[in-house]
Amino acid sequence: MTVVYDCQDAATRQEGIDAAVSALKAGELVVMPTDTVYGLGCDAFDSNAVSALLAAKGRGRDMPVGVLVGSWHTIDGLVFAVPPAARELIEAFWPGPLSIIVRHAPSLSWDLGDARGSVMLRMPLHPVAIDLLRAVGPMAVSSANVSGQPAALTGKEARDQLGDRVAVYLDGGTAELGAASTIVDLTGPAPMIVREGPITRDQIVSVIGTAIGPADGAEPTGS
Numbered sequence: 001m002t003v004v005y006d007c008q009d010a011a012t013r014q015e016g017i018d019a020a021v022s023a024l025k026a027g028e029l030v031v032m033p034t035d036t037v038y039g040l041g042c043d044a045f046d047s048n049a050v051s052a053l054l055a056a057k058g059r060g061r062d063m064p065v066g067v068l069v070g071s072w073h074t075i076d077g078l079v080f081a082v083p084p085a086a087r088e089l090i091e092a093f094w095p096g097p098l099s100i101i102v103r104h105a106p107s108l109s110w111d112l113g114d115a116r117g118s119v120m121l122r123m124p125l126h127p128v129a130i131d132l133l134r135a136v137g138p139m140a141v142s143s144a145n146v147s148g149q150p151a152a153l154t155g156k157e158a159r160d161q162l163g164d165r166v167a168v169y170l171d172g173g174t175a176e177l178g179a180a181s182t183i184v185d186l187t188g189p190a191p192m193i194v195r196e197g198p199i200t201r202d203q204i205v206s207v208i209g210t211a212i213g214p215a216d217g218a219e220p221t222g223s
Contacts, residue, residue: 004155004169007033007128016170017128021135023167029053031144031158032132033172034124036097036181036198037151038144038158039068039223040166043136047111050140054113056165059147064113065140066099066120068223070133075121078138080105083186085208092207095125097181097198112140118187124223128172143180143223151223153178180223184212 005016020030027049029042040056042049044067053065069075072090075082080103089100104119112119124130133139143151144158152158155171182197184204191212193201201212 002159002164002166002169004159004171007170007172013128016168017131017135020132020168020170024049024136024139026167027052028167029056029162029165030132030168030170031152031155031162031166032129032141032170033126033155033175034068034129034141034223035095035126035175036124036177036179036223037153037175038155039124039129039141040144040158040162041068041139041141044112044138044140045108045110050110050112052165053140053142056162057142057145057147059142061113063147064115064120065142066122066223067112067138068129068133068141069121069123069138070130072123074138075102078104078108078119078121085191085210086186088207089184089204090123093199093203094123095130096123097125097177097179098122098204099181099183101183101185101187101194103187110140120183122181122223126172126176128170132170141223151180 007013024043042053099120099122101120146161153175182199183194185192
């Protein structure tokens with residue numbers, strides 16, 4: 001059964017977060033607000049739940065799911081070696097609308113799709129998302145929409161697309177930025193912007209002090 005919680009109401013916000021935690025631990029899907037767009041998420045270490053997430057979106061394994069974290073320090077347990085540029089970008093833009101692609105630790109027992117040893121990480125700037133992430137740990141999260149359809153900017157838009165495939169909807173009002181995050185790939189010899197969003201190329205260059213390659217390949221969908 002699908003349940004919707006109004007997280008703008010202090011009386012139901014914690015109830016909603018608690019329900020979302022229970023759903024995630026049971027391997028179910030949750031929709032939550034972020035600062036960019038609404039996200040569809042599950043436990044990052046539950047491969048069956050990740051498969052259910054991809055199926056709910058109608059998306060293949062060739063578009064792996066990113067991971068949201070609730071703290072800067074979480075990435076130290078997820079990444080094989082954090083590049084200096086990643087540290088600089090995290091300090092400048094997290095929490096916020098910047099996703100970074102890095103090599104994940106080979107010991108991790110997760111399956112996020114055909115990621116070829118990499119993972120896209122972000123820490124969102126939204127209190128509901130942060131509270132949930134700090135309660136459950138890293139979550140596999142994609143934009144809360146059916147693949148090929150517009151990203152959901154409200155809880156209702158997410159429900160209209162995903163319906164009862166989601167156990168818990170956390171409604172936090174309209175997403176503040178209304179655009180998916182900027183993505184920077186740090187797995188190659190030089191940083192590369194995969195998708196430019198709220199954080200611009202110039203802002204990124206001003207932090208890491210090096211040239212950035214152009215966007216390349218298919219544009220991923222995420223929050």
